[in-house]
Amino acid sequence: MSRVHPRAAGFWTDLRTVSLRSIRLTLRDPEAFGPALVIPVFFFVVNVGALQKFVEGNFPPGFDYKAFQLPVAVVFAVTGVSRANALVVDIQDGYLDRLLLTPVRRGTLLLGLMTADFLLITSLAVPVVLLGLILGIDVATGVLGIVVFVLLAGLWGLAFTGFPYAIALRTGNPTAVNNAFLLFFPFAFLTTAYLPQEAMTGWLATATKLNPTTYLLEGMRAILQTGWEWNSIGKALLAVGLMGTISFTVAFRSLAGRVNRN
């Protein structure tokens, strides 16, 4: 039997290896992301159908409620999508232990999952955007704007993945992970999802101003409706950065807690 010489493979090889496995398993698990696409499309169609005439009738001519709602549908499609349940299965099956017994860089175990998440999330955003285009939305920033719009959605979805991973790593419990979507409720509904900021009053107006999702939606709407309005797009990127910093911090701290062998 020939000899081999094991060694630490290095960060990039580890990341590539874990990412490829995650992508492969994502493709084998379509039922895990099918509902993530159906639900936002359903809400988009219902919201536009129910509110378009009412909202457009109360705003200056040219206000396109479909374009206003499309970012909401996309954000709904991409937020909370992750392979956190697959991580729970790895914990329960002992496969995470098998990986931890190798010299793999611990951080890549999470980053590899997130790489697959980013690809999945952007893939989920594309059909929702196509639906909007089919329904007649004009994109002020053109094709490049559509690409930036999808990437912005992808980065937002990626930024949010840290929360379900943190729950998966801390609890190892699939039910707890499934309930992680509840975290998104205040971010999703205490915002300008249904009405513009100027139509809000009282505590809801204050809550929407404090909610990073509001700035994300405004940035995405600017790309669709106004053009390269860098003030709004910059705020959207800051909102993504803020959310990512918080969620990645809790996720990687949870990973450290699980692998520090205590």
Add this chain to the structure above:
Amino acid sequence: MTAAIEARGLARRFGDTEAVAGVDLAVQSGEIYGFLGPNGAGKSTTVRILTTLLKPTGGTASVAGFDVGSDPEKVRLRIGVALQEAALDPKQSGREVLDLQGRLYGLSKEERLRRVDELLTLVDIGDAIDRRIGTYSGGMKRRLDLAAALVHQPEVLFLDEPTTGLDPTSRAAVWNEVRYLNQELGMTIFLTTQYLEEADALANRVGIIAHGKLVAEGTPDELKRSIGSDLIIATVAAGQGAAAAAAVANVSVVERTEQTGDELVMSVADGAAAVSPVAIALSAGGVKVEGLTLRTPTLDDVFLHITGGRLQEDAA
């Protein structure tokens, strides 16, 4: 000969529970060391410490010459581990799991392809290697798990209850693989088991752990000889165990007795010569004997002698 595994005062607490309570052991290079004990004795916790999955709360341990606490990365490069439950991903194929293992150990594509071919010969999975693991039988999963532990040709192999739950055929196959790895490849093997016959058949030396402590250690023969050359086992009528022990207490040929319920185990130097005096003493004591057996000691008898309980009963 150098120690492939060495532990000094190894301990691990979980809250108020002391799972491992100061274990000292030294396993030499090229040895198969059987770590024998019932469920909950501390076997798996010891393995998790020695394989860097868990930090000890006391003591030190080194594996393949490196400290598991301060040099876990170097330890991981030199060990292979098959844990109690086959740690596999049911949605990957066997080949994908082995290839992924090889990548994480920095093996080149050529090395990975060659190792997968070699391991297929060793663990005999056949064409199933390209099927999803979720379709495998329990025995196939265990064999693939063993193959995954061997991809990088480790110096020290940890097998945590490798045959628990397997049918006799699969168990025999795993035993053959363990012997091959040790005898042909010179691999040091640390084998935990709750099966006495497994430790007896495979291990050069056996350590018995109970309640987190190593209570006996030696070759299987040494351990068995330590409790006498022959054993007479008397099964008596219900409730007469204590009376039976009292009846043989003064029989000179009986060196030691262990009573568990209605069974009395007597250590004697010459079993054939001791049966008659024992039978007469039991009869004279008014004990109703339902069975009288003469046999040589097993590791279970050693366990009974040391801990006062039967290992096989605990394992069941």
